[in-house]
Amino acid sequence: MDLYQKKEECCGCNACMDICPEAAISMVQDREGFYYPKRNKSVCTRCGKCKEVCPLKNEKLTKNKAFYLGVQAKEERIRSSSSSGGIFPILAQYVFRRKGIVYGAGYDNDMNVVHKGIENECESEQIKRTKYVQSRLEGVYRDIERNLRKNRWVLFCGTPCQAHALLLFLGRSYEKLIVVDLVCYGVPSPGIWERYVKYLEHKHQGKMTDFSFRDKRNKDNGHARSYKIDGREYVDSIYQDMFCRMYFRNYTLRPACYSCTFCKLDKNTDFTIGDFWGIEKIMPAFDDGMGTSLVIGHSERAGEIWNEIKDEVKWFECKREDLMQPRLVEPVRLTKARQRFMLLYKMLPFQIIMRIMEK
Helix, strand or coil, X not given: CCCCCCHHXXXXXXXXXXXXXXXXXXXXXXXXXXXXXXXXXCXXXXXXXXXXXXXXXXXXXXXXXXEEEEEEECCHHHHHCCCCCCHHHHHHHHHHCXXXXXXXXXXXXXXXXXXXXXXXXXXXXXXXXXXXXXXXXXXXXXXXXXXXXXXXXXXXXXXXXXXXXXXXXXXXXCCCEEEEEECCCCCECHHHHHHHHHHHHHHHCCCEEEEEEEECCCCCCCCEEEEEECCEEEEEEXXXXXHHHHHHCXXXXXXXXXXCCCCCCCCCCCEEEEECCCHHHHCHHHCCCCCCEEEXXXXXXXXXXXXXXXXXXXXXXXXXXXXXXXHHCCCCCCCHHHXXXXXXXXXXXXXXXXXXXXX
């Protein structure tokens, strides 16, 4: 019983590992730096639970009556510290007020991107902002289920495949669960990110403590990136950053991303959120360089929550076609350049890769 035949058939969501009653599955990093499940055949009982929670094997989506919005948090501090218009922290505050827990992607002490649970607004800075790296979720699905069974409010925000995997893992609805998926370009390699962090630490002779892929200090919709090493901050254009250049050129995305079936408007989640592309054409008054959130509500629960939080934001209702963008229509296309890049990545020291990228 193979978990996948080709690497394109695994999105790395980690649900199969968390669901296994015998702990027969571990996540192992391949030569491209992505994690894939490995089954211990001597322990596995072939119960089939791993296949039941795989979002790529069970990807049927329900078409619901949705609503479409452009949103900006009224508080400037919320928008400044968020990647787009600040809808995620507003949803998080909704859950914190109910003594709930919010799960999102943040950095651990070694700058690896991991999903973690946050229980108050002071901690929420850890999981704000975009991370252009695939997060790891070991134990997160089980932790969410435990909290839901304790009748706690839970908000989960992740990529569409992670969100769908959570719903499959839980196998039932929960009144106090809010599931949010992101408009996802594709997930870059955690292994390449790890080597990039070490490269920058070696370059600056220190320890990295933060990295912002979408710094808004220039009020240019987050086209700067910044990072801190030993307290010193380094700022540059996002398009000059070597890791971001590899990402935007589609060199470092997971194989499954190039055939993603979640690149569509209809989802089984409560909300889909992302950057509102084309805001300057749809609603010019909102185009102030500090970002606007695209918000799609898919469920009755989403409508109820929206009615409770809408006074905390500036917003406008729009049509389905107003917020269409490439990753809501089709996945990123695989190019031959990725194959060449990955071949070099496997063969050459990372410092040489960086020199090649600088040219």
